[in-house]
Amino acid sequence: MNFRELAEKTEGYIIDRRRYYHANPELSQQEVNTTAQIIADLKEMGLEPKTFESVDAYGCMADIVGAMPGKTVALRADIDALPVCEETGLPFASINGCMHACGHDCHISMLLGAAKMLSENKDKLKGTVRLIFQPAEETGYGAPALIRAGVLDGVDAIYGAHIWNVLEAPYVNIEAGNRMASTAEFYVEVEGLSTHGSSPEAGIDAIAAMSAIIMNLQTFVSRNNSPLNPLVVSVGKVEAGTRWNTIPGKAKFEGTVRTFDKNMLEEAPKVMSRIIENTAAAYGATAKITKFRWLVIPVINDNENLVRIGQNAVKKLYGEEGLAPMMTQMGGEDFSFYMEKVPGVFGFIGSHNPETGKIYSNHHEKYDVDEDVLKRGAAVYAQFAYDFLAE
C-alpha cells in the first residue's frame, strides 16, 4: 500500500471537500448541515454512517471493515467552527458570520481523504478502521458525549491530529510527552457602589477594583507557581459601565487557565479566589468567582508504541525529514478524553507558510492553511491505521 501515491491522487478530492466545508461552517452543537454532508460523502464511498441522537450530539461515525479480521483502530476529526467573522478574502470564505478559524474544515477533509483511500483498499485491510467525525470540540462537549454514545466500544487505539499554525508546512509532528494542556474557563463578578463620575469618594469604583484584580491575578503564575511548571492565566473579556460620566458599581470578567499539573485542578480556583477576594477588599469592593470549570484534561502522548507507529508512518511516507519537533502547546483539546479511555496518540500537521501568507494563528479571522499539507495529513491518518492493524 503506497499511501503517499494514493494521497497524491486523492488530493483534488480532499481540497474540494476542504473548500466546501470551509465555506459552510457551523458552531459547536449546531453542526446539522455539516453532519448531513459528511454522511453523504461517506455514503458515496459505500460506507454506512451512524449518528449520535442518543447523546444529543451531531457528527457521525462509520466503520471500514477490512477483508481480514483483526483489531479496531479509530481515526478522529472534529467538525465544529468558531464565532469568528472571516477576513481571509478567500473565494470560498464563509459569509454566515462564523468561521473554520481552527482548521476543523481541514480535519474533516483529511479524514474523508483517508476514508476514501482505505475504503477503496478494504481487501488489503486486516481489521476495522473506525472514522469518528466529532462535533463540539471547541466547547469540550463533543468527545465525552461520543464516548457515552459508545464510539470507543471495541476500539484498540485512536489517532487524531490538529492542523496547526505554530508548525511549518508541510511537516508533521508526533512526539512523546505533554502536547496540549488542561483548560479551564472562569467567570468573576465584582461589586462596588456606583456614583457620579465627578464624585468618586461617594462610591466604590468596580472598574478600578477589577483592573487591580486582573493585574494581581498574574502573580498566581509568577509568585505562586514554580517557574518550571507551565501555567497560563488569561482574561479574555471584561464588562463594566454604561456611560462616560458614571462610575459603575458592577463589573465582570472571564478568562482561562492552562496547565499540565494535576494539583492545579484544585489549587487554581483556591489561589485565584484568594487573590480576587482580597484585592477587591483592598478597594472596598467585593468579588468572587461565579464559575470555574475544567473543560478538558491534558493531551499527553504517553503510549510509546503508538508514538512509534505514528512517527514511522510519517517516515515511511515522507522520510525522516517529514517529521519536525514542536514545543508543548498550552491550547486544549478534548481528544484527551478518548486517550483517557483507550491508548491514543495525537499529532500536528503544519500549516504555517510565510511565503504564501499563511502566517495567522489558529482562531484568527485571517487563519488559512497551506493546502499542500492536506494530502499529507490524509496519508498519515491512513498509514497509521493500516500499520496499527498490520502489526
Ligand code: NI
Ligand atoms: Ni481546534
